[in-house]
Amino acid sequence: MSHEITWKSVHDERESLLEDLAGLSDAQWRAPSLCEDWSVQQVVAHLASSARTSKASAAKQMLTHKGNVQAVSDAGVARFSGGTPAETLEAFRESMHERVSPFSAEAALGEVVVHAEDIRRALDIEHTYPxxxxxxxxxxxxxxxxxxxxxxxxxxxxxxxxxxxxxxxxxxxxxxxxxxxxxxxxxxxxxxxxxxxxxxxxxxxxxxx
Missing domain, CATH: 3.30.1050 (Nonspecific Lipid-transfer Protein; Chain A)
Structure with a gap:
């Protein structure tokens, strides 16, 4: 799959997840996801953060956190999950069409699909992926x-x-x-x-x- 097609798939899956998130209750936002100890809101915060993370910014964050990958990830989650679910949702919406990744477009696609499943499976939301x-x-x-x-x-x-x-x-x-x-x-x-x-x-x- 070409680079351009992969990025289109990333954006399509972000938009599909945004639609599912728009109707969640506060209780659903607080519910545990399938991703480690993160709630649904924290997973969305992670997606908002990772969508903004380029190779250069990832390298800078790794230096700041002395090579601790989990600390880098946790900092991104904290940045976008400290407010209300509506604020986290807006941060995710603003990242919809970003085209950066610390690794590749394919990695960005995996990020959104896998974490969307972490949310959807936990909340019994059906979705058909291409x-x-x-x-x-x-x-x-x-x-x-x-x-x-x-x-x-x-x-x-x-x-x-x-x-x-x-x-x-x-x-x-x-x-x-x-x-x-x-x-x-x-x-x-x-x-x-x-x-x-x-x-x-x-x-x-x-x-x-």
């Missing part, structure tokens, strides 16, 4: 580094999507919707029950240890 977007991300994450651990989680397993043509690896089969494969590659255990196959128990053990 098939080509999910294939692109599945290919991206199966070899992901950057501390994501996806390669180690799926090593020796054969992941196979059941809702479109995509597969990777050799070994015992883990099959299911491609979004569930993506999210479990990134450690989200909530999607394990969506999967089946001889390799699921091995996969589950790796994600829950």
């Amino acid at each position: 098939a080509e977007t999910l294939r692109q991300l599945a290919d991206h994450y199966k070899d992901a580094g950057l501390g994501m651990g996806a390669g180690d989680r799926i090593k020796g397993l054969h992941l196979m999507a059941t809702d479109q043509k995509w597969e990777t690896g050799k070994g015992d089969v883990v099959s299911g919707p491609i979004i569930a494969l993506i999210m479990t590659m990134l450690g989200r255990t909530a999607y394990l029950d969506d999967l089946s196959g001889d390799g699921v128990e091995t996969y589950r053990a790796r994600l829950t240890r």
Whole structure:
């Protein structure tokens, strides 16, 4: 997928998430997401922050926080989550069409899709992603580094999507919707029950240890 098409996908997914967020209650904004210990509001704050973070600003923040990646992330969340949900939503809206990333357009696409799922799954919100977007991300994450651990989680397993043509690896089969494969590659255990196959128990053990 070309650079330009990928950025269009980033913007489309941000706009789709904005529509879902616009109708949330205060209780839903405070609800826990699937992302570590972050609430829905904190995940949106993270998206507002990361959408503004270029390679140069990321390097500067890393120097400020002495190379502590979690501290950099937490600072971004704090910047945009200290006010009301409406203020956080507005910060996210203002970042809709930014075109910067510390890594790549593909990384920015993964950021919005994965964190949107962290919110949607937690709040039982349905969303259909373009098939080509999910294939692109599945290919991206199966070899992901950057501390994501996806390669180690799926090593020796054969992941196979059941809702479109995509597969990777050799070994015992883990099959299911491609979004569930993506999210479990990134450690989200909530999607394990969506999967089946001889390799699921091995996969589950790796994600829950």
